[in-house]
Amino acid sequence: MAAEPTRRALILGALALGGCARVERVRQPLRFTVVNDRLLLDGVITRRSARGFEGVLAQNPQIATLVFQRVEGGRHLEDVLRLGTLIRSSGLTTALRSDSVVRGGGVDLFVAGVARRMVAGAVIDPSSRADPARRAYLRAMLGSDDFYRFTLRNPAAGGIQGMSIEDITRLGLLTEPVQELN
Known part of the structure; x- marks a missing residue:
């Protein structure tokens, strides 16, 4: 609790200086919340x-689906690839709700699901990072280099609105059609 007033004081001080200091949103490490047979993921992959994922899965063998809320990759690609490989080897489904936002490594993690589904409205904003390990991982998850090459050719394809549903479908990011909101 003592750190919170200090952070607040720093932000207020920065604002008082007329914007001379840059204030950024604090990025929280990836959090796991179990709800029946679903595991909700939210935060930054570290x-x-x-x-943490292995521990939650060991204590909750009923988990069948990972629901991504707001998930993004962290600084190290190997963290994303390791977690993605665990997801795939566990045979789990990955899902995006209408308010889900996955960015960078979060997208690479999402494609690790054996089955992948999404509800219209979700935002997929992929990384454009060129890396041989990422290329091999995406090929293993999706069966081709198409998505990897797309991200290199279209580095701004995601952005605030994310990838188009046409590109998501064409590139094989989903194993089921996009569910429309009713």
Whole structure:
């Protein structure tokens, strides 16, 4: 609790200086919340994410679906690839709700699901990072290099609105048609 007033004081001080200091949103490490047979993921993938995921899965063998809320990759690609490999080897489904936002490594993690589904309105904003390990991982998850090459050719394809449903479908990011809101 003592750190919170200090952070608030720093932000207020920065604002009082007329915007001379840059204030950024605090990015929280990936959090896991179990709801019946679903595991909700929210936050930034870190070095501890894979270990945390393994622990949650061990204590909750009923988990069948990972629901991505707001998930993005962290600084290290290997953290995303390790967690993605665990997801695939666990045979889990990944899902996006209408208010889900996945960015960068969060998209690479989403495609690790054996089955992948999304509700219209979700935002998929992929990384444009060129890396041989990422290329091999995406090929293993999706069966081709199409998505990887797309991200390199279209680095601004995501953005605020995310990828188009046509591109998401064409590139094989989903295993089921997009569910429309009723």
